[in-house]
Ligand SMILES: O=C(O)C1=C[C@@H](OP(=O)(O)O)[C@@H](O)[C@H](O)C1
């Protein structure tokens with residue numbers, strides 16, 4: 059436990075930040091580089107706890123991975139070179155590692171056991187275990203395989219056509235990755251588009267994939283060929299500073315080289331809908347992903363409605379968007395977001411409690427939140443909920459509170475953004 063006392067800021071935020079690499083893309087680069095034949099160099103890799111769990115898991119299966127700060131070199135020799143780990147593998151806090159690794163290992167001839175921290179151990183795994191079992195996977199664990207620890211005994215898999223019951227890129231990815239090692243062609247049909255990093259990166263590794271609107275198909279028994287990856291800045295990390303600039307009067311910030319894949323840019327659409335002064339500069343495509351600098355200047359905002367297909371495009375940003383909404387004129391409505399209840403913590407409940415404790419007017423709904431702005435926020439003692447995004451949201455809130463905010467434990471930031479406080483300091487002085 060690492061307590062931190064945060065004082066309100068007396069001046070506007072200004073300057074530039076190069077946010078660390080995207081978490082979703084970093085995980086996939088390690089996984090696909092390990093599955094590929096040849097040497098993959100990953101630049102601007104996110105050197106955070108969650109991504110290092112993924113690195114360790116592949117190292118435990120015999121893959122040689124070198125790391126120099128944010129550059130990884132992965133010496134891939136294909137999945138048949140993987141060796142069976144003799145000990146259970148630790149997933150820490152990482153839902154993405156858990157769901158995607160189950161898809162990868164379901165069809166490989168290895169026996170593996172996984173466990174996680176106390177947050178991950180409460181998160182549902184049946185969303186991937188069910189479709190994988192339909193393909194022939196053998197997965198056992200608590201509650202018929204819904205909760206970690208889980209064991210996977212690799213089997214020969216058969217392709218399926220799976221209609222995703224949840225809007226989840228992790229489930230989509232797990233089924234497609236299992237499909238890569240199955241007999242036949244596997245298809246997933248989405249309810250609405252979710253982040254597409256698995257599809258685009260698999261194609262960069264030479265996999266043939268058919269993307270027909272909401273249907274994505276992959277033929278089994280394909281091999282991956284190594285390729286170099288540049289990881290864009292994580293828009294989910296940039297979001298904390300976009301909101302900081304939008305709520306601290308007089309602020310002006312530039313977030314550099316941020317990933318702008320349109321399955322991820324819901325936060326920008328929301329800021330624009332609220333009337334923010336935000337522009338995208340120096341846009342380019344790098345390594346198959348759109349990137350650019352985001353320039354934001356403080357301006358008074360109005361409330362908006364966030365629902366439907368927009369939700370998967372900003373799912374991880376909802377805690378910080380809720381803080382933003384406390385400073386916008388009118389009532390912001392967030393709905394269709396019940397998925398938030400099965401993240402690192404129940405984020406609907408945690409956001410309601412945290413913002414209410416800071417003086418905001420928030421109503422908790424089954425699938426979302428109603429936030430009545432504008433509220434003057436005050437200091438208080440805040441819980442971490444063992445959730446990196448809750449800790450960073452409360453830290454940004456402290457910039458505009460009338461007195462200090464005390465967070466009981468800031469260590470969860472290591473999950474996705476270990477340099478968060480250093481970046482915050484660099485634009486605060
Ligand atoms: O595929 C991914 O990398 C992720 C997908 C999302 O989860 P779901 O697939 O559960 O929506 C997101 O919340 C998570 O942070 C990362």
Ligand SMILES: C=C(OP(=O)(O)O)C(=O)O
Nearest residue numbers: 151152153154374401402
């Ligand atoms: C939900 C998140 O990640 P994961 O599912 O990988 O734990 C997140 O980063 O907000």
